[in-house]
């Protein structure tokens with residue numbers, strides 16, 4: 001899979017997206033999340049693909065297996081590169097998601113990679129223990145979800161950089177560790193709790209990094225992207 005930094009397009013309209021992407025003179029790997037997809041629908045995927053960019057469609061499905069399977073069948077037809085579910089939906093749901101993707105991917109088109117969100121990077125250990133009533137360390141919970149996702153046949157997980165190394169030990173280097181919560185040194189964390197720099201992500205074995213506000217809210221997004229890309233290691 002593309003190893004360019006994934007730019008989170010947390011924007012709310014097609015016009016904003018087109019304006020943003022027109023600043024760049026190279027093919028990018030971008031993430032379309034709930035904010036954009038719920039405003040613009042599948043049309044936004046078509047627009048971004050026509051501009052030549054790879055897409056992570058970050059809708060984090062979490063429902064009963066039958067519903068997730070049917071939804072994935074539909075998403076498979078969009079021609080995106082990467083989609084996801086919440087690992088908390090369980091292994092039956094993750095397997096159903098994969099079945100839906102396999103069945104829904106048109107002949108001659110590559111199946112989108114499927115990854116599972118472990119614990120959101122905005123979650124702390126204390127919050128997880130108190131609110132989710134999970135009485136282990138956050139690392140153990142993330143690792144548990146990663147092993148579950150691996151056993152269910154998924155291609156990888158979303159985790160923070162802080163857990164990437166133990167996941168690699170348990171699930172292998174090829175298993176995707178897609179890590180949001182990326183900030184340049186000294187950058188504001190906003191609502192993120194488990195953050196790291198692109199350089200640290202590289203050294204810990206992240207396979208992809210997701211970068212939103214550090215690029216989209218920068219005074220010069222093209223230059224911010226170039227800095228992130230250089231620190232992450234260019235085109236790997």
Ligand SMILES: O=c1ccn([C@@H]2O[C@H](COP(=O)(O)O)[C@@H](O)[C@H]2O)c(=O)[nH]1
Nearest residue numbers: 008033119120121180181210211212213
């Ligand atoms: O655990 C997760 C899962 C997904 N995200 C998404 O990544 C970006 C991060 O944006 P920043 O502006 O760089 O904080 C955002 O779209 C989230 O929905 C995540 O942060 N953590």
